[in-house]
Amino acid sequence: MANRTTLKDVARAAGVSQMTVSRVVRGDTVVSLRTREHVERVIGNMGYVPNKLAGSLARAHSNQVAVLIPSLVNNVYTSVLAGITEGLERGGYNPVVGVTEYDLQKEEAQLISMMSWRPAAVILANLVHTDRTRSILENTPVPVVEIMDISGDPIDLCVGLDHEAAAATLADYLMERGYRRFGYLGWQTNDFVAAARFRAFRARLETRGYGLVAPDVYDAPPDMPAGKKGLEMLLSVAPKTEAVAYSNDTAAMGGVNLCLELGMRIQDDLAIAGFSGLRMAQCLPQPLTTIRTRRRDIGKTAARNVLKRLSGTPVERKVDFGFELLKGQSA
Template structure:
């Protein structure tokens, strides 16, 4: 945590008065375009966020905690949010939630909006952010917690798992079971941890001389309908596939449903594997292998 950047700091760095900075922040048209653009650049570089509570509350921070997650379609994040909410409420805090849809620019915009209300802390998923987001988080004096991933350079606190190690472990397990024709479905390039799992899974197979059948057959959001459609497309392209690893258990559940429709036995005819260890995935008539 660092000392919070103030309006006075911005004015000093920009070489203008505090009133000029205040007018730029308020969108006052009395400021010239050249000066406005200069001050806005300084604001962006310093990670300054205006305080909307100033003058209305005596306390420096609210009892709200900013929580930014990439998706609510992915059941993992619904469970994570439930856990965060439960623990925050014990301490008298309330989560204010933003859904970024795996869009770093949207994450940045939501963070700027939330920080203007002086949250008591910030929780956000993953370790990849825009430069401005990182600047804002590094300049704040409240705790910043990045969750879900530990494979990078955290800004402050970090809680998560090594996704590359998890993917490699799953690949090892499937190879030890004797599978030789592997498929992989349901990853998105803007979901950085899912993409990391995909790369690590494929790389581990390659160390033993294996590859992926139809590796580009289907890229889509990791949900049940996408898992079902994706498996159908993959099997059309590579019908002798022996095992398919899905980006997460939700997508794997869609794959299991397709196997049930087609009368395929899991794992005898073809095996399904996923990530995240969702309990509901183990309630299917033919549960898939998972890792968490």
């Protein structure tokens, strides 16, 4: 955590008066365009966020924690959010939630809005952010916890798992089961940890002389309809595919549905594997082979580490929850 950047700091760095900075922040047209652009550049570089709370309110204790997650449609993040909420409530704090839809610019805009109300802490997904977001987080004095991914260097704290190791473990298992022609279906455009798993899965296959059939055949948000449609497209291009890995369990269940509709024997005619370990995927007639992640525990630990940091208790900078390979009956 850093000392909070103030309006006075910005004025000093920009070489202008505090009143000028205040006018730029308020959008006052009396400031020349040249000066405005200069001050705005300094504001961006310093990660300064104007305080919308006036006077005594600005000094009041806040019990709000900013939480930015990519999706509430994805069942993974509903579990994470449940853990965050449970953990924060124990300390008398409440989450204020923003949904970024895997859009870094939207994450940045929501963070700026939330920071202007002076939250007690920030919890947000993954380690990839815009430069402006990173600057704001690096310059805030409140705790920052990045969740789900631990593969890089966190801004402050992080809680999650090694996605590349998880993908490699799944690839090894499928190869050990004797499969040789592999497909992979998932959304790589904006979901950075899903993209990392895809790369790691593919790289692991290549170490054994295998590859992916039609790796670019489908790139869409991984829900159940997309999983069904993606498999249909994959099989039309590569009908001899033996095993398909999905970027999450929800999409994988869409693939299972397609197999049932086509009369294909799951595991024998086509193996299907997922990621995340959703309960409903384990309730299928043939439980899904997948990687189970401790999503709720990740959320609870992120919240607990916020409370520890706020109370001055030492906190482990990086917490790895690991993962578990579930050897289901789909692969």
